[in-house]
Amino acid sequence: MAEVNLILVGVNHKTTPVEIREKLAFTKGKIEESVDRLFNFPDIIEHTILSTCNRVEIYARANCQDSAIKAIKQFICDFHEVSPVELEDHFYSYRNEEAVEHLFRVSSSLDSMILGEAQILGQVKDAYSLAKDLRSTGLVLNQLFEKAFSIAKKVREETGIAERSVSISSAAVELAQKIFDDLENRTVMLVGTGEMAELAAKHLISYGVKTVYVTSRTYDRAANLARTLNGSALDFEAFKNELHRADIVITSTSASNFIIKKEMVEKAIHERKNKPIFFIDIAVPRDIEPDINDLENIYLYDIDDLHVVVSANMKEREKEADNAMNLISQEVTKFNNWVGTLDAVPTIVEIRKKAENIRMQEIEKTLKKISYLSEDDKKLLHQMSSSIVSKILHKPTIKLKQKTQSEDGHVYLKAIRHLFHLDD
Amino acid sequence: MANITFNSTLIIYLIAALGYTLYLVYRTPLVKSISFFSLELGLLSHTVAICLRSMETGHGPYTTGFEITSFFAWVIVIIFFITEWKYKIKDLGAFIIPVVFLIFLYSAFQSREYSLIDESSTMFWLTMHRTLSIIGYAAFAIGFGAAVMYLIQENQVKNKKLGVMYFRMPSLEVLDNLNYKVIAIGFPLFTIGFMTGSIWNVKTDESLFSWDVLRTWPLIVVWLIYCGIFFGRLLVGWRGKKAAQGAILGFITIIVSYFFHVV
Numbered sequence: 001m002a003e004v005n006l007i008l009v010g011v012n013h014k015t016t017p018v019e020i021r022e023k024l025a026f027t028k029g030k031i032e033e034s035v036d037r038l039f040n041f042p043d044i045i046e047h048t049i050l051s052t053c054n055r056v057e058i059y060a061r062a063n064c065q066d067s068a069i070k071a072i073k074q075f076i077c078d079f080h081e082v083s084p085v086e087l088e089d090h091f092y093s094y095r096n097e098e099a100v101e102h103l104f105r106v107s108s109s110l111d112s113m114i115l116g117e118a119q120i121l122g123q124v125k126d127a128y129s130l131a132k133d134l135r136s137t138g139l140v141l142n143q144l145f146e147k148a149f150s151i152a153k154k155v156r157e158e159t160g161i162a163e164r165s166v167s168i169s170s171a172a173v174e175l176a177q178k179i180f181d182d183l184e185n186r187t188v189m190l191v192g193t194g195e196m197a198e199l200a201a202k203h204l205i206s207y208g209v210k211t212v213y214v215t216s217r218t219y220d221r222a223a224n225l226a227r228t229l230n231g232s233a234l235d236f237e238a239f240k241n242e243l244h245r246a247d248i249v250i251t252s253t254s255a256s257n258f259i260i261k262k263e264m265v266e267k268a269i270h271e272r273k274n275k276p277i278f279f280i281d282i283a284v285p286r287d288i289e290p291d292i293n294d295l296e297n298i299y300l301y302d303i304d305d306l307h308v309v310v311s312a313n314m315k316e317r318e319k320e321a322d323n324a325m326n327l328i329s330q331e332v333t334k335f336n337n338w339v340g341t342l343d344a345v346p347t348i349v350e351i352r353k354k355a356e357n358i359r360m361q362e363i364e365k366t367l368k369k370i371s372y373l374s375e376d377d378k379k380l381l382h383q384m385s386s387s388i389v390s391k392i393l394h395k396p397t398i399k400l401k402q403k404t405q406s407e408d409g410h411v412y413l414k415a416i417r418h419l420f421h422l423d424d
Numbered sequence: 425m426a427n428i429t430f431n432s433t434l435i436i437y438l439i440a441a442l443g444y445t446l447y448l449v450y451r452t453p454l455v456k457s458i459s460f461f462s463l464e465l466g467l468l469s470h471t472v473a474i475c476l477r478s479m480e481t482g483h484g485p486y487t488t489g490f491e492i493t494s495f496f497a498w499v500i501v502i503i504f505f506i507t508e509w510k511y512k513i514k515d516l517g518a519f520i521i522p523v524v525f526l527i528f529l530y531s532a533f534q535s536r537e538y539s540l541i542d543e544s545s546t547m548f549w550l551t552m553h554r555t556l557s558i559i560g561y562a563a564f565a566i567g568f569g570a571a572v573m574y575l576i577q578e579n580q581v582k583n584k585k586l587g588v589m590y591f592r593m594p595s596l597e598v599l600d601n602l603n604y605k606v607i608a609i610g611f612p613l614f615t616i617g618f619m620t621g622s623i624w625n626v627k628t629d630e631s632l633f634s635w636d637v638l639r640t641w642p643l644i645v646v647w648l649i650y651c652g653i654f655f656g657r658l659l660v661g662w663r664g665k666k667a668a669q670g671a672i673l674g675f676i677t678i679i680v681s682y683f684f685h686v687v
Contacts, residue, residue, distance in 0.1 A: 163591055178581055181595035273661030276596065293582065297664045305584050312586065 004140055004339045005065045008099040009072040009091060010050075010057030013113050016090040024080050024087075026051035028130065034079065035134045041071040046138040048131040048145065050106075052123045054113055059103060061140045069093045100144065100335050104328045107148040108155040109162070115317045116161040121152045139409065143338065151331050158327065160320040164313035169200040171309045172280050172301070173207055176248055179278050179299055184208035186247040191215055191239060191259065193225045194252025196282045196303075201229055201250060213246065215239040217253065240264050244271035250280045251287035260288040265298055280306070341413055344404040348397050350422050355389045426480060427536065429473035430494070434525075434532050436466035437497075441525035444517035451592070463521060467501045470528075474498060480538070486554040487539045493531035493682075497524045499562035503606075507566055511602060513594050519569035549624035557617030561678055563610030564650065567603045568675035571668035574599040578665055600664055603671050604657060611654045618647055642681030649674040 011021060026034065031049050038047050038058075047060040058076070062068030073091055077084045094102050105111045107124045128145040131137045137145070156162050165171045173183070180186055186209045190197050193216045201212060212231025215238075216222035222233040234242055243249065243264060253259060260279070269277060274297050281288040281302040293300040301309075363385055367378060396416075403412040417423055443459025474485045474495065481487070485495040504520050507513070573593055580590045593599075621643075653670040656662035662670070 160591070175581065178577070178590065178595050179597065181597040274663050275661070276664065296666065299581055301584065308584070309586055 004096075004342055005062045005068070006059070006096050006099045006140065006144070006339075007062055007065050007068055007072075008057055008059050008094045008102055009069055009076070010055060011087070011090045011092070012055035012057070012111065015092055020082075020087070020090060021053070021056065023082055024051075024056045024076060025053075026056060030079070031127075031130060032134060034075075035136045037079070038072070038075060038136070041068065041075070043068040043071060046141045047136050048128055048141055050124060050127040052120065054120075055106070055111075057106075059099065059141060059144070061138070065095050069095075097332055097336055101328060101332045103144060103148050104151050104331060105325075107152040108324055108328065109152070110155075110321050110324055110328070114166060115314070115321055116163075116166075118162060121149070124152075125149060139406070140339070140342070144335070147331065147335055151328060155324045155327055159323045161317055161324050163320070164316050166310055166314050166317065168196065168282075168303070168306045168310060169203040171306050171313065172200050172250075173203050175299070175301060175309075176204065176278055177207070179276055180247060182208070185210045187211040187213070187245055188248040188250065189213040189215070189234075189239070189243070189246035190225065190229075190231075191249060191251040191287065192253030192255075192283060193221045194282060197250045197252035197280075198225060198229070200280065200282070204248065205229065209248070211245075213239070213242065217255075243268040243277075246277060247275075248278045248280065250282060252282045253287050254283070255287060256285055258287060258289045260292070262289050262291050262295070265289075265292045265295060269295060269297060282306075338410070341410045342404055344400050344409075344413060347413055347417060347422065348400065351393060351397075351416070351420055352389075354420060354422070355393060359385050359389050426473050426476035429469050429476060430532065430536075433466055433470045433473055434528055436462050436469060437521070437525045437528050440466050440517075441522040444515075444521045448515055448518045448589075448592075459517060459521075463501065463505075463517070467498070467505070470494070470498050470501070484551065484555070486551065486558065488535070488537065490531050490534040490536050492554065492558065493527055493534065496558050496561060497528040497531065499559055500524050500527070500565045503559075503562050503566050507602065507606075511594075511598065513570075513573075513598065513602070515573065515589075515593060516566075516569055519572050520566060523565060523568070546624050546627045549620050549627060553617050553621035553624055555617075556613045556620065560610040560612075560614030560617055563606040563613065564671070564675050564678060567606040567610065567671040570599050570602040570606070571671035571675075574603060574668040575665065575672075578668070596664065600667065603667055604663070607650060607654055607671065611650050614647065614650065618643060639685050642677070642684045646674060646677050646681050649677055 011024060013021070016024075026049050031051070034049060035047075038044055038060075043062045043064050045061045045063065047058060050057045050059070056076070058072050060068055060072065073084065073087070073093075076082075077087055102111070103124075107121055109116050109118070109120050112120050124145070128137070128149075132142070165174045176183060176186075183204060186204075188201055188204050188209050188211070190201055190213070193214065201209075205212065212226065212229045213234050214222045214226040214229065214231055215234040215236050216225075217236050219233065219235065222236075226233040240260075243260075244267075249260070251260065265277070265279075269275075276297040276299065279288055279292065279298065279300040281300065284303060286302055288300060288302070290300065290302070292298050363382060366381070367373070373381070400412060400416060403409050440459055440463040443455055443462055447455045447459055477491070478485055485491040485498075500520065501524055504517065504524070507516065574596060576589055577593045577596055577599060580586055581596065649670060653662065653667055653674065656670075657667060
């Protein structure tokens with residue numbers, strides 16, 4: 001392998017509006033169709049297509065970067081029947097370390113619309129496993145993607161990139177978990193049938209909340225939502241007496257006054273023997289008297305509080321992204337070093353240099369002893385020794401070049417360097 | 425030999441205490457392993473030290489002030505490991521191990537003279553009194569750590585200031601439960617310890633009313649506090665912040681009562 005040329009061509013949510021991105025998407029079938037077409041370009045040795053709703057990227061190893069980048073751009077335009085002029089400003093392309101770093105950032109969710117979201121890693125894994133099934137990847141891309149997955153895992157574990165919730169309903173779930181720990185078998189009560197409240201309730205249910213009560217001024221609405229959430233509807237006048245049953249109360253009515261007052265909550269908490277209640281007031285104007293937060297074992301968050309939590313969390317994720325970038329830079333360097341070991345040429349040059357040095361030393365030693373030789377004889381001796389060295393090294397050189405193309409190429413290189421003492 | 429082992433234990437506990445506290449801020453696997461392994465090593469050398477001394481003195485580690493405080497620290501570490509294993513609360517150590525270190529440091533400054541072996545028939549009651557009370561106190565020490573964590577976490581959730589600790593600390597429910605459980609275990613032990621102490625007192629002085637007021641009253645206060653927390657929760661539902669404040673007050677009272685009762 002003369003040189004490892006990695007390239008990446010793509011568009012993403014930052015460079016390209018959705019109207020164009022959707023035209024460029026590769027479904028599974030389209031990717032299958034693309035494999036041979038991409039291999040028709042003689043410069044492309046390995047490739048993987050990553051297509052999600054936020055990005056379309058083609059990673060490849062090529063003989064010549066310039067022509068491969070051009071070929072891939074051309075291919076994308078032709079395949080999706082889009083004019084190259086329309087796309088030219090949207091495409092980005094990266095080479096070698098930059099391409100490696102980009103994939104590491106993408107799989108670690110640093111390039112995502114919502115920093116740290118978990119979906120992208122699964123999508124990259126799917127793209128890679130499809131490419132592997134279609135045999136479009138080889139030694140370098142295999143290693144690149146495997147590395148990208150382990151780095152993504154490391155970033156998730158060692159930085160707080162995915163630690164904090166960045167949506168209102170997930171922040172509410174997180175708070176509930178910090179109050180109650182396990183949400184299994186908890187009871188949630190929805191007062192009002194607002195969309196956000198429904199969303200938050202669904203989120204809570206997905207975390208194991210078992211019992212759902214819904215109440216609304218219009219009973220039918222409550223009954224409808226209760227049916228969707230597999231819960232039961234309560235009469236609006238009656239819910240105040242049932243408040244003590246709820247661990248989590250979400251309000252979203254359009255009432256202009258507070259409908260949950262301090263006395264009601266005091267009564268409920270007493271009936272519950274001080275077991276905590278978490279109130280989430282999504283309504284504007286608010287439904288719950290803010291003073292209830294002063295009561296012991298009562299926690300109240302309104303929509304603004306939740307917004308503050310979410311934006312603070314977002315900022316934290318951004319800070320964590322810097323830590324993640326440090327990790328990634330280290331790994332890019334490591335990957336580059338690995339790529340370096342694939343290159344047979346420097347090793348061959350070193351072996352030849354070493355052999356040449358030995359030959360010269362031995363020739364000089366010999367010539368000192370037989371000083372009576374003529375210049376022509378000396379020349380002959382030189383020629384003979386050179387040809388011995390060349391002939392001995394010829395076959396191993398050819399074999400080494402071939403072997404470094406294979407999966408275990410770096411093992412051969414390592415062995416050769418060891419046997420010839422090249423790293424001493 | 426026992427002395428050398430005690431002294432090295434002190435240094436190892438210091439490393440563990442610093443490690444666990446540091447782990448609150450620097451969450452790296454290295455800090456975590458250093459604190460965990462140094463605490464394990466500390467417990468091991470502490471155990472060896474206690475065994476060596478018991479072999480020299482010929483009785484268990486609960487006769488002199490030095491022995492009692494060192495044994496107290498030892499039991500806290502054991503209960504801490506059990507709690508860690510069961511609840512996996514990462515930061516509990518930061519609130520317990522420094523306390524262990526301070527108690528052990530205090531013991532290190534006490535006289536290491538041996539006391540005579542008392543072969544009298546009342547020895548059984550005294551041993552029961554001291555061992556059970558110390559185990560009870562150690563459980564209360566864990567409750568103290570959980571209660572401090574509860575108050576920190578509660579303050580964050582209540583005041584909507586969700587700092588780093590909010591994400592790292594466990595839920596209020598877990599901390600409140602732990603506080604309750606250790607008190608539910610510690611309180612009966614302490615009560616039996618208290619009763620066996622009284623029996624010992626009666627047997628030696630042959631009178632129930634000859635108690636040394638200054639020595640006995642602090643223990644009664646401690647008992648009343650934990651009795652209040654325990655039954656307050658069962659009967660009236662005192663939980664959360666109240667229970668946590670109670671556990672902290674109770675533990676501080678234990679430390680104060682020590683100076684009246686043992687010293």
